[in-house]
Amino acid sequence: MIEHKHGEPLISIVMPYKNAASTLIECIESIVAQKMSQFELIAVNDGSTDNGLAILSNIRDDRIRLVENSGSGIVCALNFGISIAKTRWIARMDADDIMSPDRLQKQWQYLQHNRDVKCIGSRVQLFPEENIANGMRNYIKWQNNQLTHHQIITGLLQESTLTHPSVLIEKTSLLNVHGYRQGNFPEDYDLWLRLADSNIKFGKVDASLLLWREHNEKLTRTDPRYSLDAFNSLRVEYLLSRKNIQQARRVVIWGAGRITRKRVDMAVSMGLLIDAWIDIDPKKIGQRIDGLPVLNPSILTPETGTVILVYVNSHGAKPKIDKFLINKGFEYGQDYFHVG
Numbered sequence: 001m002i003e004h005k006h007g008e009p010l011i012s013i014v015m016p017y018k019n020a021a022s023t024l025i026e027c028i029e030s031i032v033a034q035k036m037s038q039f040e041l042i043a044v045n046d047g048s049t050d051n052g053l054a055i056l057s058n059i060r061d062d063r064i065r066l067v068e069n070s071g072s073g074i075v076c077a078l079n080f081g082i083s084i085a086k087t088r089w090i091a092r093m094d095a096d097d098i099m100s101p102d103r104l105q106k107q108w109q110y111l112q113h114n115r116d117v118k119c120i121g122s123r124v125q126l127f128p129e130e131n132i133a134n135g136m137r138n139y140i141k142w143q144n145n146q147l148t149h150h151q152i153i154t155g156l157l158q159e160s161t162l163t164h165p166s167v168l169i170e171k172t173s174l175l176n177v178h179g180y181r182q183g184n185f186p187e188d189y190d191l192w193l194r195l196a197d198s199n200i201k202f203g204k205v206d207a208s209l210l211l212w213r214e215h216n217e218k219l220t221r222t223d224p225r226y227s228l229d230a231f232n233s234l235r236v237e238y239l240l241s242r243k244n245i246q247q248a249r250r251v252v253i254w255g256a257g258r259i260t261r262k263r264v265d266m267a268v269s270m271g272l273l274i275d276a277w278i279d280i281d282p283k284k285i286g287q288r289i290d291g292l293p294v295l296n297p298s299i300l301t302p303e304t305g306t307v308i309l310v311y312v313n314s315h316g317a318k319p320k321i322d323k324f325l326i327n328k329g330f331e332y333g334q335d336y337f338h339v340g
Contacts (some may be wrong), residue, residue: 006037006038006062006063007038008038009038009039009040009063009086009087010036010038010039010087010089010108011036011038011039011040011087011089011090011091011104011108011168012039012040012042012081012082012085012086012087012089012090012091012171013031013039013040013041013042013090013091013092013093014042014044014078014081014082014085014090014091014092014093015027015031015041015042015043015044015081015092015093015094015095016044016046016069016074016077016078016081016094016095017043017044017045017046017048017052017056017095018045018046018047018048018052018074018095019048019049019050019052020048020050020052020095020096021048021050021051021052021055023095023096023213024052024055024056024095025055026098027093027094027095027096027097027098027099028041028055028056028059028064030098030099030100030101031093031099032059032061032063032064033101034099034101034102034103034104034105035101035102035104035105036102036104036105036108037063039063039087039091039104040063040064040065040085040086040087041061041063041064041065041093042065042067042081042084042085043056043064043065043066043067043095044067044068044069044077044078044080044081045066045067045068045069046069046072046073046074046076046077047069047072052095053066065084067080067081067084073182074187075180075181075182075187076182078092078179078180078187079179079180082171082174082175082179085171087171088170088171088172089111089168089169089170089171090168090169090170090171090174091104091107091167091168092164092165092166092167092168092169093165094164094165094213096213096215097165097210097211097212097213098127098210098211098213099209099210099211100207100208100209100210100211102209103122103166103209103210104168106122106205106207106209107120107122107168107205107209108168110203110205111168114201114203116201117149117201117202117203118169118170118173118195118200118201118202119162119167119168119169119170119173119192119195119200119201119202119203120167120168120169120202120203120204120205121152121161121162121163121166121167121168121202121203121204121205122163122166122204122205122207122208122209122210123144123166123204123205123206123207123208123209124140124143124144124163124166124208124209124210124211124212125140125208125210125211125212126140126211126212126213126214127211127212127213127214128213128214131214131215131216132214133214136214139159140163140212142158142159143155143159143160143161143162143163144208146161146204147203147204147206148203148204149201149202149203150333152202152203152204153196153202153333154332154333154337156189156192156193156196156235156238157235157238157239157337157338157339157340158338158339158340159231159340160186160188160189160192161192162188162192162202162204163210163212164188165210165212166209166210166212169195170200173195173198173200174191176198177191177194177195177198181194183225184224184225184230185225185230185231185233185234186225186226186230186231186234187225189231189234190234193234193237193238196238197238197241231340232263232266233266233270235339235340236266236267236270236272237270239267239272239309239337239339240267240270240271240272242337244307244334244335244337245272245307248305248306248307249304249305249306250275250276250304250305250306250307251272251273251274251275251306251307251308251309252274252275252276252277252278252295252300252306252307252308252309253274253276253277253278253308253309253311254277254278254279254297254308254309254310254311254312254321254336255277255278255279255310255311255312256277256278256279256281256284256287256289256294257279260311260312261289263311263339264311274292275292276292276293276294276295277289277292277293277294277295278294278295278296278297278300278308279294279295279296279297280296280297297324300325300328300330301328301329302328302329302330302331302335306335307335307336307337308325308330308335308336308337309336309337309339310336310337310338310339311339313340318338
């Protein structure tokens with residue numbers, strides 16, 4: 001049995017849980033062992049049918065608040081937990097993950113030196129090793145290198161640049177965008193996009209502060225809200241809201257293969273107007289797709305007011321395209337974007 005007494009919290013940890021009895025103890029032990037002890041943990045029971053509530057009830061720590069979800073599902077659980085949080089800052093946590101002992105301390109210290117930042121993540125480490133597929137490993141390697149505000153918001157056009165349970169966010173900034181949104185889409189990615197549109201400042205601690213558990217029962221594996229089409233739909237909405245896109249004299253797509261054309265079709269159906277395709281394949285250059293020409297990248301110059309959307313994801317191609325466009329005078333996040 002764990003017993004602690006502590007003063008007024010500075011951070012509210014919001015942790016929904018549902019049938020997580022097998023991982024709860026390890027998770028809670030990592031929370032109560034935080035070097036920064038001034039927090040409250042709001043553990044929101046989201047309809048568990050196992051003994052998770054009994055496990056938590058047996059822990060005597062005045063920082064832990066056990067509450068029942070007033071609605072149904074993770075979005076309701078998150079919004080309810082946030083609504084009763086006592087502090088200005090909300091830390092997210094999932095019941096199957098593990099905090100580094102200095103997670104809260106390092107994120108808090110980061111905020112003290114970056115007062116304009118309202119949403120901060122951290123690098124994360126996947127575990128257990130035997131459950132990590134190459135695709136996920138590559139994604140986390142990429143995400144862990146999206147550290148600055150600029151990298152985080154421009155990277156959102158490719159993928160989620162923040163791991164949800166690693167985030168510490170200002171409660172007011174959350175409420176200003178009406179919290180988490182219910183719908184047929186990933187609630188965290190949707191939130192990052194709306195926060196980016198609200199012009200808040202993002203940051204990330206350049207240290208791994210969360211062990212992020214990989215297993216086949218994760219919502220991201222089983223729930224259709226986390227499907228590729230759901231991500232793509234949100235991504236296109238965000239793309240079309242960019243002023244760079246709206247004000248461009250012309251928009252061209254780099255990549256004219258079948259997979260790219262299928263992905264671009266969704267964007268076009270949602271209102272994207274494109275002027276041409278770019279490709280390096282001599283067999284495609286000079287052809288027309290849907291009435292639009294396929295051009296050689298050598299014709300690109302930043303002076304023409306062109307915005308380039310790079311849809312190429314083949315291994316090793318992105319760095320080469322970056323080098324080519326930067327040498328031409330294009331600026332990433334201004335004149336060209338990688339799109340996931």
